[in-house]
Amino acid sequence: MAQATVQTLAGNTLQISEEKLDTLRHCLRGSACLPGEPGYDEARTLWNAMIDLSPGLVIRCAGAADVIQAVDFARENELLLAVRGGGHNIAGKGCCDKGLMIDLSPMQSVRIDSANHTARVEPGALLADFDKEAQAFGLVTPLGINSTTGVAGLTLGGGFGWVSRKYGLTIDNLLSADVVTADAQLVHASDTENSDLFWALRGGGGNFGVVTSFEFQLHAIGNEVLSGLVVHPFEQASELFGKYLDYVKDLPDELTCWVVLRKAPPLPFLPEQWHGKEVMIFAVCYVGDLQEGERVLAPLRGWGEPIADVISPHKYVDWQTAFDPLLTPGERNYWKSHDFTDLRGAAVDTIIDFAGRLPTPECEIFVAKLGGEINRVDEDATAYPHRDTEFVLNVHTRWSDPAEDAKCIAWAREFFDKTAPYANGGVYVNFMADDEAARMDGAYGSNLDRLTTLKSSYDPDNLFRINQNIAPSA
Ligand SMILES: Cc1cc2nc3c(=O)[nH]c(=O)nc-3n(C[C@H](O)[C@H](O)[C@H](O)COP(=O)(O)OP(=O)(O)OC[C@H]3O[C@@H](n4cnc5c(N)ncnc54)[C@H](O)[C@@H]3O)c2cc1C
Numbered sequence: 295m296a297q298a299t300v301q302t303l304a305g306n307t308l309q310i311s312e313e314k315l316d317t318l319r320h321c322l323r324g325s326a327c328l329p330g331e332p333g334y335d336e337a338r339t340l341w342n343a344m345i346d347l348s349p350g351l352v353i354r355c356a357g358a359a360d361v362i363q364a365v366d367f368a369r370e371n372e373l374l375l376a377v378r379g380g381g382h383n384i385a386g387k388g389c390c391d392k393g394l395m396i397d398l399s400p401m402q403s404v405r406i407d408s409a410n411h412t413a414r415v416e417p418g419a420l421l422a423d424f425d426k427e428a429q430a431f432g433l434v435t436p437l438g439i440n441s442t443t444g445v446a447g448l449t450l451g452g453g454f455g456w457v458s459r460k461y462g463l464t465i466d467n468l469l470s471a472d473v474v475t476a477d478a479q480l481v482h483a484s485d486t487e488n489s490d491l492f493w494a495l496r497g498g499g500g501n502f503g504v505v506t507s508f509e510f511q512l513h514a515i516g517n518e519v520l521s522g523l524v525v526h527p528f529e530q531a532s533e534l535f536g537k538y539l540d541y542v543k544d545l546p547d548e549l550t551c552w553v554v555l556r557k558a559p560p561l562p563f564l565p566e567q568w569h570g571k572e573v574m575i576f577a578v579c580y581v582g583d584l585q586e587g588e589r590v591l592a593p594l595r596g597w598g599e600p601i602a603d604v605i606s607p608h609k610y611v612d613w614q615t616a617f618d619p620l621l622t623p624g625e626r627n628y629w630k631s632h633d634f635t636d637l638r639g640a641a642v643d644t645i646i647d648f649a650g651r652l653p654t655p656e657c658e659i660f661v662a663k664l665g666g667e668i669n670r671v672d673e674d675a676t677a678y679p680h681r682d683t684e685f686v687l688n689v690h691t692r693w694s695d696p697a698e699d700a701k702c703i704a705w706a707r708e709f710f711d712k713t714a715p716y717a718n719g720g721v722y723v724n725f726m727a728d729d730e731a732a733r734m735d736g737a738y739g740s741n742l743d744r745l746t747t748l749k750s751s752y753d754p755d756n757l758f759r760i761n762q763n764i765a766p767s768a
Contacts, residue, residue, distance in 0.1 A: 365396070396504060418444070551637060
């Protein structure tokens with residue numbers, strides 16, 4: 295193994311001798327790799343192909359002991375440090391250029407306690423890993439909608455998906471976590487132990503330490519949910535959006551219903567003449583009695599003349615992967631997002647206007663309806679502050695040709711600016727792009743002051759800074 299060249303927190307370059315690297319390697323169960331060595335490219339390759347970063351050294355952790363070693367190595371040598379869970383973060387915060395990268399992806403164990411309805415999850419597990427294990431017992435915890443997302447980053451930002459209106463955010467189901475803090479100590483955090491750290495982890499992102507194990511509450515739902523899509527011609531979008539907003543005013547918690555505006559992908563259930571044309575999609579999931587779900591969904595399914603209605607009972611694990619083909623890794627992505635307390639009138643007109651001029655066929659506009667159990671939690675009960683947000687607009691700008699970067703990014707930014715006057719100023723930290731460092735007020739809202747105090751106490755030197763960063767007070 296040659297020597298490593300790694301960037302420090304101060305921005306200098308540190309040469310790490312072969313001997314020092316040998317000593318580090320000797321202590322690890324996992325591996326340490328330099329550019330060009332086996333495992334290096336696998337670790338640094340992220341979901342978003344816009345982010346192409348080359349760490350000076352990667353430590354691929356096999357367990358908590360490796361994480362302690364790695365954080366200690368970073369701390370002692372004052373190295374720029376990034377932490378990768380699932381590598382899905384749109385801003386590429388799981389990796390860094392020239393610094394030390396801790397890669398947690400080898401740590402993928404998920405252990406279900408079916409008697410107590412709890413799960414122990416390692417930080418490299420993906421949503422698919424979790425769902426497959428939990429569904430062996432008909433159990434769930436709320437996670438996101440794309441099965442290749444990492445459980446770790448999603449949880450630390452808040453986490454919501456198809457069953458969150460019923461069971462709350464992912465963090466509302468987090469019972470405890472094991473965390474390696476900036477002084478390289480492993481501590482347990484829960485409501486009764488290190489409760490301030492536990493509070494901060496639930497929405498404060500990777501700012502406070504490296505989580506080596508998550509403990510979740512699970513819920514029995516069985517294996518089937520009533521779910522699927524209703525696809526309409528885009529020409530109906532304005533009228534249908536109005537109906538949708540009335541319909542979701544009074545939804546039972548069991549039902550989640552999101553709007554997707556995009557060009558129709560060539561999916562087998564869509565007639566060929568619609569492929570590539572703009573459509574409006576209602577994506578729904580009812581978690582509960584299937585017959586009651588049919589009754590609740592009947593009004594929505596009666597609107598207009600849909601191109602396709604593919605709502606039916608689906609295996610939960612299959613529904614959890616339904617959007618995977620449209621959200622594959624390796625494409626170029628730039629996202630913009632706003633939270634809304636209310637969505638009406640000109641805001642809707644603007645969304646429809648931009649949906650009518652998507653820059654590429656891969657782009658899509660998601661409007662997620664939150665509320666339900668998510669919003670019954672107090673704003674200061676966890677670090678995630680957006681408990682009054684009813685709708686999240688997420689602009690998934692997506693393309694493959696670098697020549698289209700400028701066009702796509704300009705479209706997303708203009709869309710973002712034009713919808714800003716109607717939004718509530720909040721933004722979900724996990725939907726933020728890499729150029730939004732000035733938006734920390736929006737991300738952490740009324741909890742930012744407490745988060746800053748805790749950051750100053752747990753990580754005064756800001757070792758954990760490759761994230762939507764909460765700066766410690768000077
Ligand atoms: C296609 C797609 C769909 C998505 N859908 C949803 C959705 O439905 N619901 C939702 O809530 N979110 C969703 N997200 C957002 C998702 O929550 C974030 O991208 C999240 O950051 C992914 O976590 P990760 O572990 O894969 O990310 P990474 O890129 O590995 O890490 C993200 C951040 O978390 C930190 N981090 C990761 N692991 C740890 C750890 N163990 N300890 C401390 N810090 C850590 C990293 O340092 C980094 O700052 C989606 C994202 C994509 C790209």
